[in-house]
Amino acid sequence: MSEIVPFPQLDIPETIAAGPGPGNTDARVLARYAGAGLADHMHADVLRGMVECKTMLRTVMGTDNVHTFGVAGTGGSGLDMLFSVGMPGDKVVMFVNGTFSGIDGLTVRMKAATAEELAANPLDPQTANVITIDVPHGQSVTAEIVEAALAEHKPKWAAMAHWETGSGRVNDIQGFSDACQKHGAMGLVDAVSSLGVGDFRIDDYPGVHGWASCPQKGICCLPLTYAPVSFSDQYIETLRATGTRTFCHHPILEARHWGVINGEDVEKGTYHRTHSAYAVSAFHEALRICLQQTIAQRAADYRFHEEALRAGVEALGCEVTSNMPSLVVLNLPGALAGREMELVQHCRAQNFGIWPTLSEPVQVRIGILNLLTETAIRDIVTRFGQAMRDLGADIDAEQVEAVLRQHYDRAIAAE
Numbered sequence: 001m002s003e004i005v006p007f008p009q010l011d012i013p014e015t016i017a018a019g020p021g022p023g024n025t026d027a028r029v030l031a032r033y034a035g036a037g038l039a040d041h042m043h044a045d046v047l048r049g050m051v052e053c054k055t056m057l058r059t060v061m062g063t064d065n066v067h068t069f070g071v072a073g074t075g076g077s078g079l080d081m082l083f084s085v086g087m088p089g090d091k092v093v094m095f096v097n098g099t100f101s102g103i104d105g106l107t108v109r110m111k112a113a114t115a116e117e118l119a120a121n122p123l124d125p126q127t128a129n130v131i132t133i134d135v136p137h138g139q140s141v142t143a144e145i146v147e148a149a150l151a152e153h154k155p156k157w158a159a160m161a162h163w164e165t166g167s168g169r170v171n172d173i174q175g176f177s178d179a180c181q182k183h184g185a186m187g188l189v190d191a192v193s194s195l196g197v198g199d200f201r202i203d204d205y206p207g208v209h210g211w212a213s214c215p216q217k218g219i220c221c222l223p224l225t226y227a228p229v230s231f232s233d234q235y236i237e238t239l240r241a242t243g244t245r246t247f248c249h250h251p252i253l254e255a256r257h258w259g260v261i262n263g264e265d266v267e268k269g270t271y272h273r274t275h276s277a278y279a280v281s282a283f284h285e286a287l288r289i290c291l292q293q294t295i296a297q298r299a300a301d302y303r304f305h306e307e308a309l310r311a312g313v314e315a316l317g318c319e320v321t322s323n324m325p326s327l328v329v330l331n332l333p334g335a336l337a338g339r340e341m342e343l344v345q346h347c348r349a350q351n352f353g354i355w356p357t358l359s360e361p362v363q364v365r366i367g368i369l370n371l372l373t374e375t376a377i378r379d380i381v382t383r384f385g386q387a388m389r390d391l392g393a394d395i396d397a398e399q400v401e402a403v404l405r406q407h408y409d410r411a412i413a414a415e
Contacts, residue, residue, distance in 0.1 A: 016353060016380070020168075023370045030282075054258050060195070073227055075217070079107060081212065082211070087245075097137070099164075100192070138167050140169045155185050187205070187207045187209060187210075197299065221283055226283045309368060316384065327365060381404065385400060
């Protein structure tokens with residue numbers, strides 16, 4: 001006799017993921033995930049797929065780094081691996097201008113803390129060797145800020161988020177790389193929000209020696225597949241010399257499973273973790289889509305549609321404070337000020353997923369990950385406007401429509 005299951009089958013409705021991430025996974029990726037007809041992670045086709053994934057990923061990231069592969073898990077897994085190189089006693093300068101670069105800073109403090117510092121405050125160690133440069137919410141990390149900090153502190157490592165999703169700000173990656181080179185620091189970059197959205201090659205920034213991203217934003221893959229990472233030879237040699245406290249996210253050990261051993265691609269890797277055939281298939285298809293569309297075209301599409309979204313929400317009376325091409329961060333008009341969380345929850349109840357900022361001041365974040373069509377942008381602006389109207393805002397729908405029509409008509413005329 002079968003037992004009664006205490007809960008019904010979980011059915012999650014279709015939701016528009018119009019936040020900072022996770023994004024909207026492409027139907028082709030979902031089909032490959034569900035369509036993988038095997039579970040043997042050592043099957044020849046799975047191993048071939050892994051070789052092709054790391055090859056495609058090098059093209060997507062724009063690098064010749066052989067230590068370029070995917071970390072099983074979310075963006076947090078990739079960042080944990082990136083910062084694993086920080087050891088107690090290493091001087092690190094962290095640039096923080098939002099929620100997620102702040103989490104990066106906490107990760108580094110935990111890894112670089114001495115045993116005594118960690119024991120004194122295990123969840124938020126105050127480390128003498130990690131210097132945090134706080135940049136106010138809503139502002140970018142500039143070349144001048146990086147130059148001044150590295151000139152003063154002369155660290156071994158410097159770390160920054162390329163795009164800070166918490167406040168929607170793009171930070172100066174060229175200035176960061178240049179300052180790292182000038183002052184002998186090895187740069188570490190959180191590219192969780194920029195990879196697959198921005199048009200850049202990581203090898204163009206020689207001051208940066210480690211990069212980590214995620215699968216669920218610009219790569220538009222399932223959240224629990226692979227977080228892209230890439231490390232320079234100098235990063236790997238430093239790691240060999242110092243070691244690290246992690247096994248699961250050890251850059252050298254994980255690379256071996258992807259067939260990267262002693263700095264070379266080999267025919268077959270060595271065991272480190274059990275990979276999912278389904279995840280490999282999904283990641284493979286997501287990378288194929290990136291290459292088919294080209295990074296340059298994707299970046300242009302994001303810029304174009306973000307401009308439309310920005311114009312639309314400004315026509316609704318909002319003030320946009322961000323400069324990211326995949327996300328707008330905005331202040332509501334005065335009549336709705338202070339009701340940001342209420343508005344966000346109201347939208348979510350309509351299966352329209354937007355987000356508040358996670359730090360003060362509270363703002364609203366609306367993203368367009370894998371929503372790069374006129375239809376999608378119009379739907380987002382319409383839904384957001386209706387939600388504002390439901391809370392009592394006075395909306396000029398004709399003005400909003402005119403702004404969107406002008407943006408997209410201009411594009412048609414230019415073709």
